[in-house]
Amino acid sequence: MHKLSHYFLSLLFILSFTLAIEFLYMYNTSTLHVKEKNNFVSLIGLPDLSISNGANFIRHRSYSDTFALFSNGPELLEYFPSTFTYNYSPSYKNIPSRIKTQ
Amino acid sequence: MNHFLIGFSISSLLRRGSKSFFTIFIFTILIFLLSSILFISNSIKEELFITLKSLPQITVQKLQAGRHKNIEISKVDELLKLNGVQSAIPRVWGYYYFERAGVNFSVVGIDSFDKQYKKSFQQIVKDTDFDELSKNNTMVVGVGVKRVLEENYYKDFFNFVKPNGELKKIKIASTFKGSTSLESNDIILMPKDLVLEIFGMSKDEVTDIVLEVANPKEIQTISKKIKNLFPDTRVINNSDLRVSYQNIFDYKSGMFLALFIVSAFTFFMIVYDKASGLSSEEKREIGILKALGWKIDDILKSKFFEAFIVSFISFLSGIILSLFFVYTLQAPILRDIFIGYSRLKPDFDLPFILDFQTLSLLFFLTIPLYIAAIIIPSWRVASMNADEVMR
Numbered sequence: 001m002h003k004l005s006h007y008f009l010s011l012l013f014i015l016s017f018t019l020a021i022e023f024l025y026m027y028n029t030s031t032l033h034v035k036e037k038n039n040f041v042s043l044i045g046l047p048d049l050s051i052s053n054g055a056n057f058i059r060h061r062s063y064s065d066t067f068a069l070f071s072n073g074p075e076l077l078e079y080f081p082s083t084f085t086y087n088y089s090p091s092y093k094n095i096p097s098r099i100k101t102q
Numbered sequence: 103m104n105h106f107l108i109g110f111s112i113s114s115l116l117r118r119g120s121k122s123f124f125t126i127f128i129f130t131i132l133i134f135l136l137s138s139i140l141f142i143s144n145s146i147k148e149e150l151f152i153t154l155k156s157l158p159q160i161t162v163q164k165l166q167a168g169r170h171k172n173i174e175i176s177k178v179d180e181l182l183k184l185n186g187v188q189s190a191i192p193r194v195w196g197y198y199y200f201e202r203a204g205v206n207f208s209v210v211g212i213d214s215f216d217k218q219y220k221k222s223f224q225q226i227v228k229d230t231d232f233d234e235l236s237k238n239n240t241m242v243v244g245v246g247v248k249r250v251l252e253e254n255y256y257k258d259f260f261n262f263v264k265p266n267g268e269l270k271k272i273k274i275a276s277t278f279k280g281s282t283s284l285e286s287n288d289i290i291l292m293p294k295d296l297v298l299e300i301f302g303m304s305k306d307e308v309t310d311i312v313l314e315v316a317n318p319k320e321i322q323t324i325s326k327k328i329k330n331l332f333p334d335t336r337v338i339n340n341s342d343l344r345v346s347y348q349n350i351f352d353y354k355s356g357m358f359l360a361l362f363i364v365s366a367f368t369f370f371m372i373v374y375d376k377a378s379g380l381s382s383e384e385k386r387e388i389g390i391l392k393a394l395g396w397k398i399d400d401i402l403k404s405k406f407f408e409a410f411i412v413s414f415i416s417f418l419s420g421i422i423l424s425l426f427f428v429y430t431l432q433a434p435i436l437r438d439i440f441i442g443y444s445r446l447k448p449d450f451d452l453p454f455i456l457d458f459q460t461l462s463l464l465f466f467l468t469i470p471l472y473i474a475a476i477i478i479p480s481w482r483v484a485s486m487n488a489d490e491v492m493r
Binding site for chain 2: 003004005007008011012015016018019022023026027029030031032033034035036037038039040041042043044045046047048049050051059060061062063
């Protein structure tokens with residue numbers, strides 16, 4: 001085998017090995033605490049993560065003022081349906097939903 | 103496979119050392135940035151979605167003049183009469199703005215600290231002293247709330263200001279476990295009566311009503327029935343919540359995907375431009391190879407190996423770096439893009455999610471494009487006559 005292709009294969013091997021070790025290490029050390037989180041959420045019953053709570057429409061986006069995702073956000077003009085959190089209720093005035101819910 | 107061809111490609115890459123190195127460097131950074139954004143977005147999305155099944159199946163809110171208002175507690179009985187509804191629980195919750203620190207706490211009321219909650223409590227509350235909780239005027243707070251209160255010299259209790267200006271002193275009994283901090287950081291949990299008192303709400307109204315449906319397939323039908331029964335309500339079911347979760351992250355990671363497409367397109371345009379106007383040296387190289395008897399096939403193979411080596415090494419290095427950056431260093435600057443500004447930031451670790459979809463998206467978005475951008479112009483030159491190329 002050519003000397004340079006030997007070096008190249010070694011480099012590929014080292015990179016793939018590092019990647020595999022990284023994957024394994026992270027897979028084994030990272031925990032999601034699924035049970036605790038589900039217990040908490042079923043007790044409290046509120047959606048969304050508490051990563052941003054400067055205002056209520058940011059904290060519980062899915063429960064906040066009707067339809068809009070960033071209702072008072074200066075950076076984004078509202079635009080239906082992409083920035084909207086909810087679909088219209090299908091029965092309300094018989095307007096079909098424009099957001100697919102699977 | 104001809105190993106000498108690979109060797110030849112590597113040596114021609116090494117011959118153009120600084121140029122090849124620069125291409126690998128830029129390519130690695132591009133892949134690193136995009137994969138980091140996608141990894142962060144995936145992790146936070148996973149955090150949201152793992153608790154989706156524990157959220158209320160149906161939430162009924164009242165709207166008045168397009169705004170959310172408190173709903174009458176009498177509606178609970180009417181909702182319970184609907185076929186298929188297993189339980190209807192009136193809830194009291196809201197936001198308490200703590201002016202000194204400029205933060206919003208989410209105050210949630212539950213039906214006193216009842217025995218039925220004992221088991222859940224043990225799993226989510228640190229050092230549970232359940233009897234202490236059962237006594238009135240106590241609350242359980244999130245880690246973030248506790249920190250903010252301590253900074254403001256409220257070590258064991260907090261004085262809530264009621265709407266009439268009176269103070270309501272409530273003792274801090276315990277905190278939620280740190281592992282739930284993404285959900286519980288700003289939460290204050292206390293008996294319902296206390297919440298009603300703090301918010302100045304009357305006893306016959308609640309914030310919203312959550313319903314449990316025996317058969318999940320009936321959720322949509324029951325939602326429709328409620329909407330027809332009470333036209334002034336907004337009925338949110340768990341599929342709406344899922345859509346809203348999806349929208350939030352699609353918006354942000356989509357924005358970055360759009361930015362990436364622009365930068366990747368620029369990158370490939372530069373590569374294509376450089377490659378299509380192959381330098382006279384590179385053209386001469388192809389010409390000499392042809393004159394030496396190399397077939398177009400061999401020349402293209404060697405160019406393919408060159409492009410593959412550059413792109414694959416960049417891809418692997420980009421992914422390795424971004425995994426380290428996101429999951430070991432916890433994505434120092436990029437994470438703030440998703441978290442945003444908040445005085446009450448939770449401490450949390452991004453959970454590791456191995457998403458093959460993301461990895462294959464990145465792979466097919468970068469490597470084939472790069473290879474094509476190298477091979478096509480080389481093919482154009484290689485298909486010319488050797489003397490024409492060298493002239």
